[in-house]
Amino acid sequence: MSSDNVTEKQDSPGLKMLALGALGVVFGDIGTSPLYTLKTVLFLSGEAPSPGVILGLLSLIFWTLVIVTSLKYAMFAMRMDNNGEGGIMALMSLLVNKNSKRPLVIFAGIFGAALIYGDGAITPAISVLSALEGINMVLPESKTVIVTATVIILVTLFSIQAMGTAKIGKLFGPIMALWFIVIAALGIWGIVQHPAVLVALNPAHGVKFLFSHGMASFLVLGGVFLCVTGAEALYADMGHYGRRPIWLAWFGLVFPSLLLNYAGQAALILSGADVTENIFYRLCPPSLLVPLVILATLATIIASQAIISGAFSMTRQAIQLGWLPRMRIKQTSAESYGQIYIGVINWLLMVATVFLTVFFQSSDRLAAAYGIAVSFTMIMTTGLIYVSMREVWRWNLVISLLVAGVFFIVDISFLGANLIKILEGGYIPLLMAVALYIVMMVWHRGVETASRIIQDKTQPVSEFLAEIEMHQVPRVPGTAVFLTRSSGTPTIMRWHVSRNGSLHAQVLALNIHIDNVPRVSPAERLQICKVAPNFWHIKAHYGFIEQPDISSLFSNSKIQELNLDKETMTFYVGHETILRRQGKGRMPAWQRHLFSLMVRNSAHVTDHYHLPSDRVVEISRQVAL
Secondary structure: OOHHHHHHHHHOOOHHHHHHHHHHHOOHHHHOHHHOHHHHHHHHHOOOOOHHHHHHHHHHHHHHHHHHHHHHHHHHHHHOOEOOEOOHHHHHHHHHHHOOOOHHHHHHHHHHHHHHHHHHOHHHHHHHHHHHOOHHHHOHHHHHHHHHHHHHHHHHHHHOHHHOOHHHHOOHHHHHHHHHHHHHHHHHHHHHHOHHHHHHHOHHHHHHHHOOOHHHHHHHHHHHHHHHOOHHHHHHOHHHHOHHHHHHHHHHHHHHHHHHHHHHHHHHHHOOOOOOOOHHHHOOOHHHHHHHHHHHHHHHHHHHHHHHHHHHHHHHHHHHOOOOOOOOEEEOOOOOOOOEEEHHHHHHHHHHHHHHHHHHOOHHHHHOOOOHHHHHHHHHHHHHHHHHHHHOOOOOHHHHHHHHHHHHHHHHHHHHHHHOOHHHOOHHHHHHHHHHHHHHHHHHHHHHHHHHHHHHOOEOHHHHHHHHHHOOOOEEEEEEEEEOOOOOEOHHHHHHHHHHOOEEEEEEEEEEEEOOOOOOOHHHOEEEEEEEOOEEEEEEEEOOOOOOOHHHHOOOHHHHOOOOOHHHEEEEEEEEEEEOOOOOOOOOHHHHHHHHHHHHHOOOHHHHOOOOHHHEEEEEEEEEO
């Protein structure tokens, strides 16, 4: 989405409708956190908390929401967009576009994205489990079936992804709006029981708790952090809705509802409620408990759907930017470009989520592992925000250090508290993130190395044409399109001529180039250079959230002006076989084997670029790494 499109969308009368849509996609994770956050914080603070402790805990939650979500993400990160797109990978692309030799920026962006996958696998499990655990208050004997019901819901959710969610997705916004209204109402009812709880808005209560309870204060931060685990979504989903609709939804409904509900839960505890039960459901009158459990379950399913859809979108970005191998991407809605399905990611996420559900059994145990990966990601984001302050906003060093320093101190405090969770299950999302990071780095290195080797072997077009003229290679009727990574003579074209002894009358060397911007305007899509009579080099530019479509590319007016013979057009693509390179400079064996495995199992070029399969000729070539 270009900046102009974002502005137009944000200034349109549909601002409120966009804000409603954002409720169903952006705020599902953070919006369902009251189900488990305060009860986890209470558990970490020790038994029988005093009024001072309760006020301190509520103050910490309140100011965490203010500093991390409202200030860092809503007011700072969301202003650092890459042509309207947000998220850690979009921010990384923006900074790398200014200087491609930035290993620390690339590490922050790629490892941060990998960490989001790690915690993303926990979100559906903890959300649905915490919602269904409300049944315990109605039917105490139902505890044994909650895990089974959670697994059934999650498997069903992942199983319907291939069909798309465009139709039912229209209900997500209204359902989440109802959810936030209900939790706000429950919070107000709780506050009425003990209005003095509102003094917790004074940050002094939070500061006093941190400095007067020793190790318990530090441990509690790991639980407090759960209230902002969905903050990254505000930034990452900015391209779908625009900045102003997300701001309207956050400050107009979500933020007040969360504060009211947390305050209501704390007020109920101050009134003497039993803290051994889920305090969120204790806010609800017994007669309305079942409807609330149903609504909470729907809200957590929507939150899980948002995580799944976000994983698909981030995967497509990573593929386009060259950090993951090609995967089969299915467009599930003609109206919405963001409605896609990636089978490999879907089933891997399902296996991970179901495993975590069965392994941990309860939301309390899952909370021990939840948040550690996101806390790492937030530090990466803070680092990129600092670089953006200096290079994009042109702030001076002192102001940039002061602002980013405040965010960094908060982030490092939460990370330190979350590190204690490693042995309690936090190692699982971290291991997942490290594994994915290794895959992404090996793929990127393999592609770059292979491209460099192919480029080194590229022959200038003038020399090639002189050779075929000297050897009197016949030019047969028709048009040949050779997909290439280089600006010279495509290696597959040289192989084709040497083996078949002929070349088509019209030749196009087509290079697909992914720019470090979300979208490329139609006017800037193509660069066409006529290098010889009936021989053109075409460079097609796409953004990292766009899907290249070569079939539709040839309907572009610039290509039509070339008067190509489309009826006899044949597409030639290369297929690499990875071999061991002799001598120095070769890839380590384990990296070469992993890269070779990914090459063999990546989606075919024909499918990825939407080529007409009956007109494609595949030429195999060996690349030594």
